[in-house]
Amino acid sequence: MSMPEFAYIDGKVVPWDDARIHVFSAVSKAGAGVFEGLRGYWNKDEEQLYVFRMPEHMQRLEYSQKVMRFETIISAEQVTEATLELLRACNFRENVHIRPMVYVEGFDGPPSYGPIGLAVAAVVRPPAKRITEGTKAQISSWRRLPDSAMPIRVKCNANYNNNRMALMQAHADGYGSAIFLTTDGKVSEGAGMCLFIVRDGVVLTPPVTADILESITRATVIQLCQERLNREVVVRDIDRSELYAAEEVFFCGTGWEIAPVIDIDNLPVGDGKPGSVTRQVQDVYFQIVRGELPDHPEWRTPVYEARRAAAE
Ligand SMILES: Cc1ncc(COP(=O)(O)O)c(C=O)c1O
Numbered sequence: 001m002s003m004p005e006f007a008y009i010d011g012k013v014v015p016w017d018d019a020r021i022h023v024f025s026a027v028s029k030a031g032a033g034v035f036e037g038l039r040g041y042w043n044k045d046e047e048q049l050y051v052f053r054m055p056e057h058m059q060r061l062e063y064s065q066k067v068m069r070f071e072t073i074i075s076a077e078q079v080t081e082a083t084l085e086l087l088r089a090c091n092f093r094e095n096v097h098i099r100p101m102v103y104v105e106g107f108d109g110p111p112s113y114g115p116i117g118l119a120v121a122a123v124v125r126p127p128a129k130r131i132t133e134g135t136k137a138q139i140s141s142w143r144r145l146p147d148s149a150m151p152i153r154v155k156c157n158a159n160y161n162n163n164r165m166a167l168m169q170a171h172a173d174g175y176g177s178a179i180f181l182t183t184d185g186k187v188s189e190g191a192g193m194c195l196f197i198v199r200d201g202v203v204l205t206p207p208v209t210a211d212i213l214e215s216i217t218r219a220t221v222i223q224l225c226q227e228r229l230n231r232e233v234v235v236r237d238i239d240r241s242e243l244y245a246a247e248e249v250f251f252c253g254t255g256w257e258i259a260p261v262i263d264i265d266n267l268p269v270g271d272g273k274p275g276s277v278t279r280q281v282q283d284v285y286f287q288i289v290r291g292e293l294p295d296h297p298e299w300r301t302p303v304y305e306a307r308r309a310a311a312e
Helices: 026-030 054-066 076-090 128-132 158-172 214-230 242-243 278-288 305-311
Strands: 004-011 014-015 034-036 038-043 048-052 096-103 116-122 135-139 177-181 189-190 193-201 202-207 233-235 247-254 257-264 300-302
Touching: 004 076, 014 076, 014 214, 026 096, 034 158, 038 278, 048 278, 054 076, 054 193, 054 214, 076 096, 076 116, 128 257, 135 158, 158 177, 177 257, 189 214, 189 242, 193 214, 193 242, 193 278, 202 214, 214 233, 214 247, 214 257, 233 242, 242 300, 247 278, 257 278
Parallel strands: 135 177, 135 257, 202 233
Antiparallel strands: 004 014, 004 116, 034 096, 038 048, 038 096, 048 300, 096 116, 177 189, 189 193, 193 202, 193 247, 247 257
């Protein structure tokens, strides 16, 4: 992956290689950081970069800091400003993946609560092959971290070793992705994304109490299914064997976008090709994020509004 020219750290935009922290900080040693993953979508006709559901991501970042008992909270507004400053400095005219991170810089003997730092990265991301071709998933033998062990609604850096374990196992075994079960054996989510299935024409997804991240994309898909596809999504526990019975399975998340799952544990999902409901969800989702459909303008934060208004 090619690295961008700039990053944001300590209140300013700096060359990428200058974004540094001490190796013995609590974020490095214990994963005492929280982060968000957002995407910016380039709309060629409007010459505009739209960040998708920015307020919702920034509010979740505030919540994450509170749960992790950070000594000071960097507000949603401050992180939004920093992110927009970086995006404008980089002058992106392509789709980007954006990662703001708030972290504990202090030395961790007993837990340290500060000082708190903010860094933001934004990386160009061309469309992933899995969007068109789909992915082969493995049901991981690693269970999804339970909320009784770590706050799974929080995007805490340390939680993400759970995903790494599942993904490394999946890759070693020849799969492209992993699906977690909860400690009770119900379907939870993918490693870094949420999951929907279609059974007998009904769209289903596990509840927020299945140790999932309260995903912004999942909420978006539920809403778009109702508003655009005329389908109510049923939220309920899903058993492992239902995954093998489903006509369609798809992942969703900011990073994964909407990705068809075409095979689970070497059993084809449906006919082993991306299904029609998944394709409909993809079509609507990608048009909405780029601003090609007018629905929900409040979901799209334009990056270059100020610059273009000034130029006119
Ligand atoms: C563990 C986990 N689950 C699900 C998701 C999907 O969440 P969202 O749609 O808010 O990006 C993410 C982040 O992308 C995640 O890190």
